[in-house]
Amino acid sequence: MSNQNLGLETQAIRTQLERTQYLEHSVPLYLTSSFIFEDAEDMRASFAEEKERNIYSRFSNPNTSEFVEKICQMEGAEDGYAFATGMAAVYSTFAALLNSGEHIVSASSVFGSTHTLFAKYFPRWNITTSYFDVNQPETIENYIQPNTKILYAESPTNPAVDILDLELLGKIAKKHNLILIVDNCFATPYIQNPIQFGADLVIHSATKLIDGQGRVLGGVTVGRSDLIREIYLFSRNTGPALSPFNAWVLSKSLETLPVRIEKHCENALKVAEFLENHPNVASVKYPFLKSHPQYEVAKKQMKLGGNIVAFEIKGGIESGRKFLDKIKLCSLSANLGDTRSIVTHPASTTHSKLTEEERLAVSITDGLVRVSVGLETVQDVINDLKQALE
């Protein structure tokens, strides 16, 4: 049965491997590093890729294949490959596609380790990166060079929750024959499908909302099958594969992704509305608040506003630190997209080593607080934020 015409919730649940002789209802866990061959001819044909089958779990495994197939269906992608972490997905995708001397044009605010990859490691192989301001996407073309191969962005961005117009990025990539790669981690495949707007590849850190319960690490890249083929060949030789156990956990998580995301977003909107009316809050950024500068773009490309709310606390760094100290219910953690609400104050923690100027270049103001709204009773989360803001 083809799942292409089914709803996204059904795709997340009903994509199923063939059943074993036990006719199990739930997909079993295939904890095996390798698979056996019938005879010499079977082994020859398998290695020659004349048949599609599992050989070794670094290449593929039934559990990772099932997980990848679900993500492909939900994102409208041709093919994909699953990784041990989101960063393994980011690194392997770039490393598989780029040659020495080539160039990336990236949004200025991207995930910290992705930025480190561009700024510190890729230059070793003569791969360079230019950055455009996420609030000035009209300047993107100024950064494109004859050797530019990839256009890269995240939307919504971390931690400032800025929105990039994916349709615009798709048009620019097409015009200049660039590969458009979008890290869709904050939106999840339920809220936003970048391929629809012209992305060639979509990356997820499955560690965040896809697992959604703070248990396992994982990553996945899906998109154009010719590009995925390169990424697959690179990865089957370099070894960043997702473990079958984590793939099994993540595939189970996908079954509840739509209902979880609905609730995360309902809670996040309530938290954003509460913060917008609080006297000690200077400003709030949430994609589905009318006050968001890119509200119209968010409405065009996102089904819901996501679970991340950013706000500016009055009083700068000192107020941010005090706010964290007074938090009781929410967690202080570097993760996000968990059932448990999490608050961070980047200027005094994750980004404290940067100068103010460097922080501002990645949209981190002194009073910026990021809330990853979880699935607790939302009034309890609001009460916690309220008492900490006093």
Ligand SMILES: *Cc1c(COP(=O)(O)O)cnc(C)c1O
């Ligand atoms: C967390 C995150 C990553 C990295 O994922 P890991 O699973 O932690 O390696 C990449 N991109 C974004 C936007 C993230 O939030």
